[in-house]
Amino acid sequence: MTENVDEAGWDVEPGDEMEPMVQAVGRLLQVCREAAGMSVPDLAAALGYSEALIRKIERGSRIPRPEFLDKVDTLLKAQGHLRAFMEDMRRARYPKKVRDLADLEERAVEMLLYGSHNLHGLLQTPEYARALLEMRQPSYSTDVIERGVAARIGRKTVFEREPAPTLSFVQEQVTLERPYGGKMVLRRQLEHLLEVSQLRNVTLQVMPTDREEHAGAAGVIQVLKFADGTAIGRSSGAFNGRPVSGPKDLRILELRYGMIRAQALPPRESQSFIEQALGRL
Template structure:
């Protein structure tokens, strides 16, 4: 796969709710191309993409990147009609499950996040995330791996929000020690954790393996709180792992998270712990 083809976009997931929008973009691109008097081959050459890729986009089988629409709009003199879909395509290129999660994270004013197996997705570097996707079985294609990694990185926009949400992370010690992707990937990941820990709206704590009591022994705990007073949460060890939003169930998750945070190292001690882990690499 050439670099240009790879940058054109990702395949549409059958049945995705965004499919009708992708189809509308496909029809518009074809109309604009024909109005400009260009063949598919001529458009492909002018934009630097493969002819087959342009055909897939015009069939609605491929989600074009926003950058593609921007260039095509200029070349075809579409007067901004193609550019009008750039934000839709920016969201459409990510899997539906990721879009739903990103929507929740974008609305949240406070997040309580405990990870026991891997570094939490919002804290991951691109290299670390790609290493995780690379270990999936059955193996993911390069196209899917790129799409999943890009989607995970897009979620990190929560750190740039203004006003910023309050973020509390607790990570098990073992997640800082697994060298997924190799030692250099782990080193950069730990360095990134130290960078994030400096943010005023972020609290990062480590649960040491030596801790004899751990309220997080049942696994992941996440609670997202919203400005209207509502919240949603989930835990591997409660409610069969299903998301919950009623106050009674949320109190249970908040109690569990509160105990986890109390049992973990303090934020300052946690930063020192990460620095020491870096020194051992």
């Protein structure tokens, strides 16, 4: 049986702080399997996965998907002991460098996001995200690409939160026109942008290329604000690209972002711009 990376999970990154928990889940899976009187081949056949995959998960070298834990908990009659780790494994599946960002986005009540070269990760379709990752040099492995796509799509739970966070996006015109992955990928991406722009908690604006003045010429800007009044921000063109949380530094980023919003097309005109771009494909 061929192991499917996307369905199975991802290898644990060396030095990952989640590694001990992944190993504990693997050991628990082995205990539950043996208590149920099943061999590794028996379990693999019953679940529809390879024996190699089961052995990797039990060794703690592979992060199981939450869906896998849900299915195997039922099969082994584990009484919820395996299912209890679903949320932890959902978090563990993010690459280390993305994990902290996902946690911040989950806590944010307001986000100010300006993108210059690519669409922001929260706006990307799976096909668009995959095209970006497949173009990276040196080349990523299939495992890294699939994990990266899953991480970006997983972050989109921010759109489903209650209460919903306030999201403001400003995207450069070129990010709506460059056909990463081909025209069909771009078409679906633009359709998705129109869908997102209809959400009451989302403001999406386009920065036209012909603007003579542009406060975002220095690069991307992200500001995340939290319920306790604190915030964190980052810009590729300020503070050496480091995250900042001091009031003075944040004020600089918010000022720049406010100017960018004022210089961009208003939301309704931006929607029309996207519709016209879609019509040209």
